[in-house]
Amino acid sequence: MEKINFKSVSKIFPANLNLTDLLNLNFKTGGDTKALDDISFDIHKSSLIGVLGKNGAGKTTLLRLLSGLLIPDSGKISIFGLNPLKNNLEIKKTTGILLNQERSFYWRLTAKENINFFASMHGLDKRTVQKRISRLFDVLGIDKTIYEKRFDSLSSGMMKKFGIIRTLIHNPDIILLDEPTKNLDYESSLNFNAFARNYLVKEQGKIIFYVSHELREIEAISDKIMILNKGKLLKFSDTSELCANQKISLMNAFVKTVNDNHNE
Amino acid sequence: MTITMNKPALKQIFAFLRKDFLIETSYKLAFIEGILHALIGILTFFFIDKLFGHKMTPHLDTFNTGYFAYVFLSMAFFNYAGAGLGSFASKIRNEQYQGTFLALLSTPIKIPNLLLSLSIWNFLYASFELIVYVVLGLFLFKIDVSNTNVLSFLTVFSLSIITFSAMGILSASFVIMFKRGNPVAWILSAMEGLLGGIFFPVSVLPPFLQTLSKFIPLSYSIKALELSVYRGHSIMELKNEISILAIFAIFLLPISLWTFKYAINKTLKNGSLGQY
Numbered sequence: 001m002e003k004i005n006f007k008s009v010s011k012i013f014p015a016n017l018n019l020t021d022l023l024n025l026n027f028k029t030g031g032d033t034k035a036l037d038d039i040s041f042d043i044h045k046s047s048l049i050g051v052l053g054k055n056g057a058g059k060t061t062l063l064r065l066l067s068g069l070l071i072p073d074s075g076k077i078s079i080f081g082l083n084p085l086k087n088n089l090e091i092k093k094t095t096g097i098l099l100n101q102e103r104s105f106y107w108r109l110t111a112k113e114n115i116n117f118f119a120s121m122h123g124l125d126k127r128t129v130q131k132r133i134s135r136l137f138d139v140l141g142i143d144k145t146i147y148e149k150r151f152d153s154l155s156s157g158m159m160k161k162f163g164i165i166r167t168l169i170h171n172p173d174i175i176l177l178d179e180p181t182k183n184l185d186y187e188s189s190l191n192f193n194a195f196a197r198n199y200l201v202k203e204q205g206k207i208i209f210y211v212s213h214e215l216r217e218i219e220a221i222s223d224k225i226m227i228l229n230k231g232k233l234l235k236f237s238d239t240s241e242l243c244a245n246q247k248i249s250l251m252n253a254f255v256k257t258v259n260d261n262h263n264e
Numbered sequence: 265m266t267i268t269m270n271k272p273a274l275k276q277i278f279a280f281l282r283k284d285f286l287i288e289t290s291y292k293l294a295f296i297e298g299i300l301h302a303l304i305g306i307l308t309f310f311f312i313d314k315l316f317g318h319k320m321t322p323h324l325d326t327f328n329t330g331y332f333a334y335v336f337l338s339m340a341f342f343n344y345a346g347a348g349l350g351s352f353a354s355k356i357r358n359e360q361y362q363g364t365f366l367a368l369l370s371t372p373i374k375i376p377n378l379l380l381s382l383s384i385w386n387f388l389y390a391s392f393e394l395i396v397y398v399v400l401g402l403f404l405f406k407i408d409v410s411n412t413n414v415l416s417f418l419t420v421f422s423l424s425i426i427t428f429s430a431m432g433i434l435s436a437s438f439v440i441m442f443k444r445g446n447p448v449a450w451i452l453s454a455m456e457g458l459l460g461g462i463f464f465p466v467s468v469l470p471p472f473l474q475t476l477s478k479f480i481p482l483s484y485s486i487k488a489l490e491l492s493v494y495r496g497h498s499i500m501e502l503k504n505e506i507s508i509l510a511i512f513a514i515f516l517l518p519i520s521l522w523t524f525k526y527a528i529n530k531t532l533k534n535g536s537l538g539q540y
Contacts, residue, residue: 013535035535061535069370071532088532092372099370103363106283108290113283120279121371123272166367 002080004043004066004174004207009075011036011061011231035061037231038075043224045173048201050222050239051211052254057228059211060100063176066209067097079174093122096172098180102159107152111162114151115169122170129169136165139195141188157183164192168200175200175208181217189217197221219243219250227257234261276373277381284385302343302393306400309335309463323465329494333407337493338462338486340397341421344390345485348429349452351386352379352436360439375525379433411496416506419499420492423509424485430516431481437520437527441536461486481512 013033036058043049053059064070065077068084068091077083082090105114119129137144140161146154154162160183167175175196181189200206201223212218218225218239225242227235235242235257242253288294313332327334359365359382368378401407431452457463459473460482466474477483488505491497499506 011535064535067370069366069532070535071529073533085529089372089374092370097370099367104367106287106362106364108287109283113286117279117283118367118371120275121368121373123275 002045002173003078004041004080005076005078006039006041007076007078009036009039009065009072009077010034011058011065011070012073034231036065036072036228039233040075041226041233041236043207045205045207046201047224048197048208048210048222049224049226050218051209051226051228052213052215052218053228054258056230058231059228060178061231062226062228063097063178063209063211066174067095067176068092069097093170094172095174095176096167096170097176098163098167098178100178100182102156102163105151105159105162105166108150110148110150111154111158112147115147115162115165118166119169124170132169132171133165136168139191140164141185141191155183157185157188160184161188173206175206177208178211179213180210181212181214193217193221215250215254225250227254229258229261232261234258273374273377276377277384280381281384281388288385288389298389298393299396302396303400305339306336306397306405309339310405323467326465326467327490327494328411329408329490332405333494334465334490335463336397336401336405336407337490340394340401341424341486341489342456342460342462342482343397344394345424345428345482347383347386347390348425349432349435351383352429352432353439355382355386356436356439369528375528376521379436379521379524383429383432409493412493413496413498416497416499416502417489417492419506420485420488420502420509423506423513424481424489426513427481427485427509427516430513430520433520433524434516437523440524440527440531455480456482459483481509484508484512 011034013035039062051059051062061070065072065084066079068088071085079091080094082094084091106117109117115133116126116129133147136142137147142158142161146158151159151162160180164177164180167177177196180196181192184192196208196210201208210218210222222239225235225237225239226233239250243250310332313330313335316331319330321331324331324334356365359368373381402409435452459466459469459477459480461477462482466477466483466487469477484505488497488502488509491502491505
C-alpha cells in the first residue's frame with residue numbers, strides 16, 4: 001500500500017502551550033489552537049506536492065504529522081499502511097524531515113561529524129554515507145573543505161544545505177521539506193529543485209512535500225498543489241489544472257482561493 | 265519495553281559516545297575543572313576532620329572508621345550515582361536548549377536506547393572520576409579498606425546504580441513534559457544532603473528525620489556500602505538494606521521507563537516536543 005492517506009485529520013494544540021516553533025498559529029477555538037481541521041487526501045508515489053499557505057496556516061503541523069513527530073487528535077493517518085502511533089519508528093525510517101532550525105545541529109562539531117552522527121542514528125555505515133553525500137555535494141555546490149569546518153562557523157545558507165543532506169541521507173521514501181531553498185544561493189536552489197523533481201520524484205519514485213512561499217518555484221516544480229488556510233485544506237489539485245482553469249498564475253490562484261474562503 | 269542490543273542499536277550508542285566525547289573535549293578546561301572540583305571537595309572534609317582531631321564519634325562506631333574515611337567513601341559513591349540520577353534529565357535539557365532534541369526524535373531510535381545513549385558518556389566519565397577517588401583514597405589519604413567484602417560491595421553498588429538511574433529517568437520524564445520545574449530533581453537535591461547520610465551517618469538525626477530517611481534509597485546505599493567496606497559485612501549481614509534496594513530497583517526501573525515513554529507520547533500529542 002504505497003500511498004499516504006489522511007482521513008478527516010484534525011490537530012488541536014492546548015491553549016496553555018507556548019507554540020513558538022509552530023509559527024504563530026492564529027485560528028483558535030475556545031482558547032485552543034486548531035492547527036489542522038478535518039483534512040483528507042490521498043497521495044501516491046512519484047509526487048511532488050507544493051504546500052502553500054500564509055504563516056500559521058498549518059503547513060509545519062502537516063509536515064510534523066507526516067513525520068511522526070506529532071500525533072493527530074482525530075481522524076486517521078496511514079503512511080504506506082503504517083500508523084503513526086503504532087509504527088512510529090518505521091515511519092521515521094520512511095520519512096525525512098527538513099527541520100527549519102539552524103540550531104538542530106551540534107554547533108561544536110564539524111559538519112562531517114554532525115552528518116555522520118545523524119547517519120548513525122539510521123544505522124548507516126561510513127561508506128554508504130560517503131557515497132550519498134558526494135552526489136548531494138555536487139547538487140548543492142558544497143566544497144569538500146567546508147565539510148571539515150565547525151558547524152558554528154558556517155553561513156546560514158550552508159547550514160540549510162547540510163540540513164537538506166541530513167534529510168536525505170537515509171534515502172527516505174517520503175521527503176518533507178520546509179522552505180528548503182530559503183537562504184540558498186540562486187544556482188544551488190535551481191540545482192536542488194531540478195534534482196528533487198527529476199531524480200528523487202521521477203526516477204526514484206519519492207513523495208515530496210515542498211513548503212515554500214516562493215510561488216513561482218512551486219509552480220515550476222510541483223505536480224500538485226495544496227493550499228492551506230487557518231488549518232483547512234482549501235484546495236488540493238494538479239498544478240496545471242489549478243492555474244489553467246483559472247487562466248491565471250499560481251500567485252493569483254493562491255490569493256483568489258484564500259480570499260474566496262475568507263469571504264464565505 | 266526491552267533494550268535489544270542489535271547492530272544498529274550499538275551503532276547509535278557509539279555515535280552518542282563519540283559525539284559527547286568530541287563536544288566535551290572541545291571545552292579545554294572542563295576536564296581539569298572537574299578533577300579540581302572533586303579534589304577540593306575531598307580536601308575540605310579532610311581539614312574538617314583534622315579540626316576535630318580525627319576523633320571517632322559514637323555515631324561512627326557502627327562503621328568502624330573515622331569521619332574523613334566515612335565521608336570520602338560516600339562522596340565517591342554519590343559522585344558516581346549522581347551520573348545516574350542527573351545525567352538523563354540534564355542531557356535532555358541540554359538537547360532541548362541546543363535545539364537538537366527534535367532532530368534526535370525524528371530519527372528511528374528506540375526510547376530505551378535513547379536513554380542509554382544519552383547517559384553513557386556521563387557514566388564513563390563518572391567511572392574515570394571514581395578511579396581518581398580510589399587512587400587518592402588508597403595512596404594519598406591512606407584509607408584502610410582491608411576489611412572490604414567485595415561481593416556485598418558490588419551487590420549494593422549495582423542495585424544502587426539501577427535504583428538511581430530509574431530515579432534519573434523519572435526526573436527526565438518531568439523535563440520532557442514540563443521543561444523547567446522538575447519536582448523529582450528538587451526532592452532529590454533537597455533530601456540527599458540532609459537525609460541520605462552522605463556527610464554524616466543518619467543516626468545523628470532526630471528520630472522523625474531518621475524515619476523520613478527510611479524512604480530514601482540513598483540512605484540504604486550509603487549505610488550498606490560503608491559497612492561492606494569498613495566492617496566487611498557479608499550479603500547476609502546486609503540483607504535488610506540489600507532487600508530494600510532490590511525492591512526499589514525492581515519497581516522503579518519499569519515504572520520509570522513506562523513514565524518516560526508516556527512523557528514522549530504526551531508531547532507527541534500536545535506538540536511540545538520541540539519546545540524548551
